[in-house]
Amino acid sequence: MTYCLGILTTSGLVMAADSRTNAGVDYISTYQKLFDFSVPGERVIVICTAGNLSITQEVLTLIRRDLKGQLEHSLNTLPNMYEVVRYVGSKLREVSDTHRPWLSKDNIDHQCTFLVGGQIRGEEPFLYLIYSQGNFLQATPETPFLQIGETKYGKPILDRTLRFDTPVDAAAKYALLSLDSTMKSNISVGPPLDLIMYRTNSFEIGHRAEFVLGDPFLVKVRKFWEASLRRAFEEMPDIEWNRSHSSPSSSLVLPVPDAIATD
Amino acid sequence: MTYCLGILTTSGLVMAADSRTNAGVDYISTYQKLFDFSVPGERVIVICTAGNLSITQEVLTLIRRDLKGQLEHSLNTLPNMYEVVRYVGSKLREVSDTHRPWLSKDNIDHQCTFLVGGQIRGEEPFLYLIYSQGNFLQATPETPFLQIGETKYGKPILDRTLRFDTPVDAAAKYALLSLDSTMKSNISVGPPLDLIMYRTNSFEIGHRAEFVLGDPFLVKVRKFWEASLRRAFEEMPDIEWNRSHSSPSSSLVLPVPDAIATD
Numbered sequence: 001m002t003y004c005l006g007i008l009t010t011s012g013l014v015m016a017a018d019s020r021t022n023a024g025v026d027y028i029s030t031y032q033k034l035f036d037f038s039v040p041g042e043r044v045i046v047i048c049t050a051g052n053l054s055i056t057q058e059v060l061t062l063i064r065r066d067l068k069g070q071l072e073h074s075l076n077t078l079p080n081m082y083e084v085v086r087y088v089g090s091k092l093r094e095v096s097d098t099h100r101p102w103l104s105k106d107n108i109d110h111q112c113t114f115l116v117g118g119q120i121r122g123e124e125p126f127l128y129l130i131y132s133q134g135n136f137l138q139a140t141p142e143t144p145f146l147q148i149g150e151t152k153y154g155k156p157i158l159d160r161t162l163r164f165d166t167p168v169d170a171a172a173k174y175a176l177l178s179l180d181s182t183m184k185s186n187i188s189v190g191p192p193l194d195l196i197m198y199r200t201n202s203f204e205i206g207h208r209a210e211f212v213l214g215d216p217f218l219v220k221v222r223k224f225w226e227a228s229l230r231r232a233f234e235e236m237p238d239i240e241w242n243r244s245h246s247s248p249s250s251s252l253v254l255p256v257p258d259a260i261a262t263d
Numbered sequence: 264m265t266y267c268l269g270i271l272t273t274s275g276l277v278m279a280a281d282s283r284t285n286a287g288v289d290y291i292s293t294y295q296k297l298f299d300f301s302v303p304g305e306r307v308i309v310i311c312t313a314g315n316l317s318i319t320q321e322v323l324t325l326i327r328r329d330l331k332g333q334l335e336h337s338l339n340t341l342p343n344m345y346e347v348v349r350y351v352g353s354k355l356r357e358v359s360d361t362h363r364p365w366l367s368k369d370n371i372d373h374q375c376t377f378l379v380g381g382q383i384r385g386e387e388p389f390l391y392l393i394y395s396q397g398n399f400l401q402a403t404p405e406t407p408f409l410q411i412g413e414t415k416y417g418k419p420i421l422d423r424t425l426r427f428d429t430p431v432d433a434a435a436k437y438a439l440l441s442l443d444s445t446m447k448s449n450i451s452v453g454p455p456l457d458l459i460m461y462r463t464n465s466f467e468i469g470h471r472a473e474f475v476l477g478d479p480f481l482v483k484v485r486k487f488w489e490a491s492l493r494r495a496f497e498e499m500p501d502i503e504w505n506r507s508h509s510s511p512s513s514s515l516v517l518p519v520p521d522a523i524a525t526d
Contacts (some may be wrong), residue, residue: 137516156444160489163495173499181419195502207504217503224499226423232491233424236436237459240480241470 002149004048012168022191034194050149051112081126089134154178264413267311275431283453297457313412314375344389352397417441
């Protein structure tokens with residue numbers, strides 16, 4: 001699995017990804033999943049990838065080929081982030097179409113997803129999630145983060161704390177904790193972690209860091225966080241047990257279309 | 264969805280469940296998913312259910328029918344928790360066998376899972392997870408909690424903090440926070456929450472509570488927890504950005520069986 005996370009706030013953009021790839025539990029390797037296509041001073045474009053590695057790699061190859069060939073439409077020339085995300089989505093559709101029939105024959109999952117974040121001069125910053133089908137979602141003030149891959153373990157920490165007006169420096173810390181929580185709960189998500197922080201209207205990546213396995217700062221953050229959680233638990237009010245509760249026989253039973261009801 | 268959680272520690276057992284059932288987003292209702300079959304003084308048996316509601320309900324009906332008919336083999340007579348979990352598993356197999364062929368015709372999910380926890384005089388406490396196929400897992404000192412249903416959102420908080428020697432009162436708080444995190448991140452998991460705490464060798468449920476929507480204690484706990492997380496964030500060391508990182512071109516690329524690699 002992968003876990004990639006993008007956060008868009010009023011003051012900037014954070015993009016983060018792990019680097020573990022697995023083709024079954026006995027074939028685990030390291031692949032970069034966060035790619036910087038920025039042209040400093042003019043545009044910042046960062047792409048994260050999750051899903052079928054052969055497809056995401058080929059999409060990136062096509063993107064790089066267009067850049068190298070100095071084609072009319074490339075990440076260096078497209079006029080705005082909307083065109084950028086449509087362009088990446090169309091590359092994804094092109095590669096998927098080539099391979100899907102063959103993968104389907106053997107029931108191999110061809111799904112993959114992309115995060116595309118950045119800012120092009122003349123616009124505000126944008127963050128998009130591109131689905132396997134090439135359509136895309138945009139981060140908004142109400143939902144300022146987008147995730148791909150193994151998204152669930154790292155979501156509660158963001159749901160509890162992150163807002164559109166969170167300073168981008170704080171958002172970078174949230175991102176690191178969200179990745180660390182995911183690594184802790186799912187062994188198929190693992191370091192090195194790639195983390196990028198971008199300040200709105202700076203038009204260059206402000207900070208980029210890679211955290212390798214056993215990185216002292218990562219160890220320090222995890223220890224700090226777990227100690228903080230334990231302290232918070234210790235200070236948490238005791239459960240007030242004395243309250244009404246329904247016995248099994250008094251539970252409300254409503255008619256429900258049983259055949260499809262799941263709980 | 265459902266989220267049910269069982270925790271087995273040296274000092275006791277905690278079982279917890281939400282009560283939201285959905286058959287599609289436009290058919291959401293409330294069903295109890297935590298059932299107490301204890302015989303105070305002699306045995307404590309608590310069952311939680313997740314999955315296809317028609318099947319889990321019918322399994323409980325058969326269990327209750329055996330109790331009412333005072334059959335030789337019932338939850339009141341089985342000599343140990345191992346026999347109890349085999350018995351519940353066999354009921355599940357019986358009900359599944361009846362319905363599976365019909366559900367399969369319309370591609371309806373027949374999967375369901377059970378948690379069975381408790382203690383019978385003469386034994387230590389046990390906690391089991393029964394799979395849809397009727398086989399089962401046991402909680403152990405290394406992995407003292409078992410989850411069914413929507414398990415991921417509530418797992419990081421347990422992975423970070425819970426151990427086999429955690430006092431059972433504290434484990435009950437963890438359980439409540441784990442459920443609350445899940446509710447916060449997945450709207451199909453919802454109150455009332457059912458929570459049971461059992462102390463080893465007491466042979467009766469020590470505490471049971473139901474937390475309805477807007478329960479003042481639940482609101483207090485959530486506020487406290489989110490404030491604690493925010494404070495912990497504020498105190499968290501700033502990211503040390505100055506470190507080596509690999510550029511895209513220097514990333515290690517190993518051969519991988521591309522057709523099946525997912526990241």
